[in-house]
Amino acid sequence: MKRAHKFDVLVVGAGGAGLMAARYAAQHPGVSVAVISKLYPTRSHTGAAQGGVGAALGNVSEDHPEWHAFDTIKGGDYLTDQDVAERFAVEVIEAVYELEHMGLPFNRTPEGKIAQRKFGGHTREFGKSAVERACYAADRTGHMILQTLYQQSIKDQVNFFNEFHVLDLILEDGACLGVVAYELATGALHTFHAKATIIATGGNGRMFKVTSNAHALTGDLMSIAYRRGLPIEDPEFYQFHPTGLYKLGVLLTEGARGEGAILRNGDGERFMERYAPTIKDLAPRDMVSRAMYLEVREGRGAGPDKDYIHLDLTHIDAHVIETRLPDITEFSRIYLGVDPVKELVPIQPTAHYAMGGIPTTIDTNVISDGRNTIVPGLYAAGEVACASIHGANRLGTNSLGDLIVFGRRAGIEAARFAAGETHRDLPDGAQDRARELVEGVRKGPRKERVAHLRRQLQETMQDHASVFRTEAFLRKQVGILQELQERYRGVGVEDGGHQYNTELIEAIELGFLLDNAEQLVHAALNRTESRGAHSREDHQERDDANWLKHTLVYKDEDGVRIDYKPVTLGKYEPKPRTY
Amino acid sequence: MQINVKVKRFNPEADRRPYWAEYTLEARGSDRVLDVINHLKWEVDGSLAFRRSCAHGICGSDAMLINGVNRLACKVLVKDLGERITIEPIRGLPVLKDLIVDMEPFFDAYKAVLPFFINDDPPPPAERHQSPEDRAIFDETTKCILCAACTTSCPVFWTNGRYLGPAAIVNAHRFIFDSRDQGAAERLGVLNQANGLWRCRTAYNCTEACPRDIPITRAIEEVKRALLWRGA
Numbered sequence: 163m164k165r166a167h168k169f170d171v172l173v174v175g176a177g178g179a180g181l182m183a184a185r186y187a188a189q190h191p192g193v194s195v196a197v198i199s200k201l202y203p204t205r206s207h208t209g210a211a212q213g214g215v216g217a218a219l220g221n222v223s224e225d226h227p228e229w230h231a232f233d234t235i236k237g238g239d240y241l242t243d244q245d246v247a248e249r250f251a252v253e254v255i256e257a258v259y260e261l262e263h264m265g266l267p268f269n270r271t272p273e274g275k276i277a278q279r280k281f282g283g284h285t286r287e288f289g290k291s292a293v294e295r296a297c298y299a300a301d302r303t304g305h306m307i308l309q310t311l312y313q314q315s316i317k318d319q320v321n322f323f324n325e326f327h328v329l330d331l332i333l334e335d336g337a338c339l340g341v342v343a344y345e346l347a348t349g350a351l352h353t354f355h356a357k358a359t360i361i362a363t364g365g366n367g368r369m370f371k372v373t374s375n376a377h378a379l380t381g382d383l384m385s386i387a388y389r390r391g392l393p394i395e396d397p398e399f400y401q402f403h404p405t406g407l408y409k410l411g412v413l414l415t416e417g418a419r420g421e422g423a424i425l426r427n428g429d430g431e432r433f434m435e436r437y438a439p440t441i442k443d444l445a446p447r448d449m450v451s452r453a454m455y456l457e458v459r460e461g462r463g464a465g466p467d468k469d470y471i472h473l474d475l476t477h478i479d480a481h482v483i484e485t486r487l488p489d490i491t492e493f494s495r496i497y498l499g500v501d502p503v504k505e506l507v508p509i510q511p512t513a514h515y516a517m518g519g520i521p522t523t524i525d526t527n528v529i530s531d532g533r534n535t536i537v538p539g540l541y542a543a544g545e546v547a548c549a550s551i552h553g554a555n556r557l558g559t560n561s562l563g564d565l566i567v568f569g570r571r572a573g574i575e576a577a578r579f580a581a582g583e584t585h586r587d588l589p590d591g592a593q594d595r596a597r598e599l600v601e602g603v604r605k606g607p608r609k610e611r612v613a614h615l616r617r618q619l620q621e622t623m624q625d626h627a628s629v630f631r632t633e634a635f636l637r638k639q640v641g642i643l644q645e646l647q648e649r650y651r652g653v654g655v656e657d658g659g660h661q662y663n664t665e666l667i668e669a670i671e672l673g674f675l676l677d678n679a680e681q682l683v684h685a686a687l688n689r690t691e692s693r694g695a696h697s698r699e700d701h702q703e704r705d706d707a708n709w710l711k712h713t714l715v716y717k718d719e720d721g722v723r724i725d726y727k728p729v730t731l732g733k734y735e736p737k738p739r740t741y
Numbered sequence: 742m743q744i745n746v747k748v749k750r751f752n753p754e755a756d757r758r759p760y761w762a763e764y765t766l767e768a769r770g771s772d773r774v775l776d777v778i779n780h781l782k783w784e785v786d787g788s789l790a791f792r793r794s795c796a797h798g799i800c801g802s803d804a805m806l807i808n809g810v811n812r813l814a815c816k817v818l819v820k821d822l823g824e825r826i827t828i829e830p831i832r833g834l835p836v837l838k839d840l841i842v843d844m845e846p847f848f849d850a851y852k853a854v855l856p857f858f859i860n861d862d863p864p865p866p867a868e869r870h871q872s873p874e875d876r877a878i879f880d881e882t883t884k885c886i887l888c889a890a891c892t893t894s895c896p897v898f899w900t901n902g903r904y905l906g907p908a909a910i911v912n913a914h915r916f917i918f919d920s921r922d923q924g925a926a927e928r929l930g931v932l933n934q935a936n937g938l939w940r941c942r943t944a945y946n947c948t949e950a951c952p953r954d955i956p957i958t959r960a961i962e963e964v965k966r967a968l969l970w971r972g973a
Contacts, residue, residue: 202844204887205792205800219867262868265858265921267876267883274870299883305799306883313857347837376794412797493797496816497771613783657788659754662838665787 163345165352169196169321170580171573172340172356174328174383177206178304178565179544179572180362181311184320186573187360193577196321198328198343198354200378200667203312207364207376208565211304212489213417214296215566216284216559217258218251221275222294227251229286230295234560235734237283237446238517238553239694239704241396241712244732246524246549250560250567257566258297266310268299269486279486280420283446283557289741292444296559301415301487307562326352327667328382329596331359331540333390334589336530338540342596346667349660351593351600357583358576361387361520361528361542362569366678368671370513371617371624374406374413380671381678383546387520388677392530392537393714395548395727396518397678398685398696401556402629404450406512408470410497414490414509416558418475419443421486425450426472426506427457428464438741445741448555448695451511455629465508472506511629517556517695518685519548521714521727526572532714532727539583541576543568550712554694603669606654612669615646615653619672619679627683632699636687643680650676677717684722685713706736744768744819746777749829750839752788759836762786770820774807778814778828778840791840798952801888804831805840811890811950831893833902847889850905854913854931859924875920882915882960884953891947891957903936907947907957910938914960917967929968938965 171187173180176199188195199206218225230251235242262268262276269277278294286293299306315322325346332339332353340356366381367373388394404425405414419425425443427433437453438445445453454471463469475483480503483491487502494500494507520542521529526549528540544565551564626639650673657665691705692698712727744766751759764785768777775793782789791814792802798816805814806829808822819826834842860869885908892898892906913932917925932938938961947957 201794201800201802202848205794205802207795207800209886210795210797210799259864259867263864265860265916265919267879267915267919268868270871270873270876272873274872276868300880302799302884305886309883309885310858316852317857376800377796378794410797489799496818497773497797611783612787655787659752659788661753662790662841663788664790665782 165350166355167196167352168355168585169194170356171195171358171360171576172354173197173360173362174341175199175362175364175546176201176203176322177362177364177544178208178307178311178562179569180360181315182566182569183360183362183543183573183576185311185314185318186570187577188318188320190577190581193580196323196354198323198326198341200325200327202324203315203322204308206308207379209305209308210374210376210413211562212301212413212415213281213420214279214298214303214559215254215258215307215562216281216295216557217254217297217563218295219255219258219276219278219297221271222278224286225293225295227255229288229293230284232288232734233284234551234557235553236289236739237557238555239739240553240710240736241550241693241729242553243550243730244734245730246551248732249524250551250563253567254563257570261307261310261566264310264314266299266306268297279417280444281558282416282419282444282450284559285441292441296417296420298417300485301417301489304562307566328386329599329670331386331390332588332592334586337538337586339586339588342593344596344600346662349663351596353588353592355585355588357580357585358539358541360572360576361540361546362544362572363546365516365545366675367513369619369623369675369679370628371620372406372409372411372510373513374403374411375513380675382671382674384519384681385674385677388681388717391716392528393521393716393725394518394681395521396550396685396713397516397681397715398689398713399517399554399694400513400682401447401515401517401695402451402511403447403514404454404511405473405509407493407497408508408510411512412493412497413512413514414473414493414507415487418473418487418490421482422478423473423475425454426474427462428468429462433457441741446555446557449741451629452697454511470508470510473509474506475502476504476506513628515556515561516545517548517552517554519546522547522549524549525575526568527575532725539579541572543572554696599670600666603653603655603666607652608654609652610649612653612672615649616672616675619646619675623679627686630697630699631686633687636683639683640687643676643683647676680722681715684724685715688724689713710736742768742770742824744824744826746781747827748789748839751836753838768819770818772819773815774817774819774822774826774828775803775815777819777826790838799886801886804888804890804893805829806831811894813888813890813952816952831889833893833899834889844889846902847892847908850909851887851912853905854909855924855928856912856916858916859922861923869921871920879915879918881955882911884955885911885915886953888952890950890952894946894950896944896946897940897942901936901940904940905932905937907961910961910964911955911957914964917964925967925971929971932964933968938968
């Protein structure tokens with residue numbers, strides 16, 4: 163196989179955002195497109211999304227994009243850029259219809275329309291009561307989106323490079339000219355020369371101990387961009403989903419609560435009535451996770467160690483559970499031996515979603531500073547990106563919406579840009595940094611085991627930087643991360659081979675994760691307020707006077723540098739966030 | 742508890758043929774087999790190669806032959822297997838390294854059945870309608886995660902690698918029985934060829950292997966009947 167490739171548009175990542183981007187880029191006449199993924203496309207974590215995609219179709223009850231935009235902004239604790247949310251709420255309706263036109267098998271209403279159900283934080287008339295907005299395909303909506311988009315990519319004859327790990331962005335004079343990737347099958351480095359590169363590589367949840375995220379979600383491109391001097395926006399806002407299976411973190415969809423499931427503490431009390439009297443169990447995820455944490459801390463947890471909460475589905479009709487929530491029912495039966503039809507399911511908050519990421523404009527152009535300076539030829543969409551639609555806390559279902567709306571936008575914008583450009587010459591030594599990275603690990607001293615460092619990273623991040631944070635714990639974590647970075651230089655690999663050297667890849671991915679943790683912890687320490695998913699026990703109030711602004715974290719020679727970017731406000735004035 | 746794990750290993754850069762490696766380790770009954778092989782990789786031998794990602798039965802990366810049955814390593818627990826566990830690569834696809842097989846022939850068969858929605862009518866401004874009853878007809882076959890557990894459990898596939906195999910037929914079924922789709926005749930034409938549908942001998946292995954509990958044999962029979970009734 164040749165090792166130098168040239169395309170007009172290159173997409174990195176083959177989940178919902180990447181495949182949507184590839185599809186739209188390929189529709190531009192004369193534009194060549196390729197998709198690089200470190201997995202086979204159908205293994206992407208979009209496939210694990212369960213509950214639905216929020217769009218104001220109004221198929222079950224009255225709904226409007228204005229209501230959806232408002233919920234998204236309020237759910238984001240007013241850190242959401244309001245122009246982005248408004249456009250999102252409109253375009254997600256078109257995007258959902260397009261998915262249906264591509265054959266996506268949504269559940270149906272009796273009239274044959276796309277079925278919709280309730281989800282956390284989605285309301286009618288600006289917060290009056292919960293509204294059916296989540297368009298769903300049982301509890302495998304993400305699976306159906308991923309399958310449908312992959313099917314379309316076969317129809318469209320998209321070029322795929324599967325099991326290629328991107329290790330570097332080629333940046334020259336402030337513009338992106340492509341990527342360097344490691345081919346897992348052979349160990350060879352490949353250069354992908356492109357006019358436009360779209361980053362769509364998903365999240366970084368593997369920095370935490372209990373997570374819903376796949377092993378592959380190690381924040382590779384967030385680290386690579388950061389090492390290349392680009393900023394990361396709002397990394398301190400990390401979402402913990404309330405209903406992860408106890409100790410495992412496997413996700414149980416919020417759609418369960420949308421279908422009527424209730425959270426109960428160890429006393430059997432429906433405690434969410436005390437925290438969110440209007441929408442109770444369907445409050446946004448940050449609030450529910452905090453409430454669960456407080457219940458446990460105050461001694462009202464369930465189980466022998468009183469360290470978890472129960473999800474109660476036992477009052478829901480068994481047929482509804484089996485037909486609308488079959489996968490989560492099976493997860494509970496297999497992994498915990500608990501039958502949700504008859505028994506309470508032990509759950510705990512699980513690290514789930516990065517609201518922050520590589521900063522972009524509303525049109526998905528990657529930006530390099532707080533003045534919206536565009537990096538020519540570089541785009542980002544989906545969880546890896548920060549537009550910012552989710553602000554300080556993402557609403558359930560808005561991740562799938564984000565993928566299809568901004569994936570599509572990235573494909574269109576990148577193709578339009580590429581059509582008017584020529585390939586600029588690659589710099590000499592374009593592969594040097596990637597080669598150094600690989601050889602550094604391959605020839606490493608093997609004094610440290612990757613698994614041990616990774617476990618320590620995950621446990622300490624969980625203890626010091628998860629649902630609740632304090633200055634003392636964050637400072638401690640800064641020190642721990644410095645020590646882990648130091649010890650990381652001591653890793654190496656036993657496998658000296660070139661073919662399918664997954665040990666080498668795990669070692670490189672740990673390096674990426676350490677950078678992601680550094681971004682998060684420094685930004686969290688710096689932000690002395692509580693907003694959305696960032697909850698500081700030593701600064702419990704939201705502080706709009708000082709902190710209604712986005713964080714930008716940079717890596718420079720002296721260490722970590724923090725800058726800011728204004729929030730785009732609009733018609734919705736920041737108000738106290740109650741539900 | 743202490744368990745004994747045998748893994749069929751093969752490193753193309755060092756070994757002339759596959760061999761069995763044996764490991765003894767501590768595990769809990771609630772551990773997934775994926776946890777066990779992760780432990781081996783992380784603590785015992787870093788070179789052990791396998792695919793994995795989601796770790797809860799959704800991504801389809803880690804189909805393996807475990808105690809003689811095709812399963813996802815992340816969806817079977819130690820307590821359901823006992824103290825002796827044998828792990829081999831899934832059969833019928835070329836082994837590339839340890840538990841990693843070449844998935845390209847599998848995906849080629851999948852692509853052959855036109856596994857995408859075909860409807861050339863201009864779409865309406867909103868969704869195409871479909872009744873809940875029509876939607877239910879192909880519900881089971883939408884669950885496929887393309888893990889290859891079914892196809893690589895099929896004795897016909899083991900002897901004839903060109904047989905399209907159960908996974909491809911399942912994905913053809915998903916579209917043939919979708920009331921919105923117009924490509925059934927074309928797909929049935931593909932399945933009517935020499936290495937298509939009629940190779941199925943109803944061994945039922947595929948149905949037993951499916952980690953998503955898709956009634957695969959039934960789906961194959963439904964496609965056979967569609968071919969007889971509708972013709973191709």
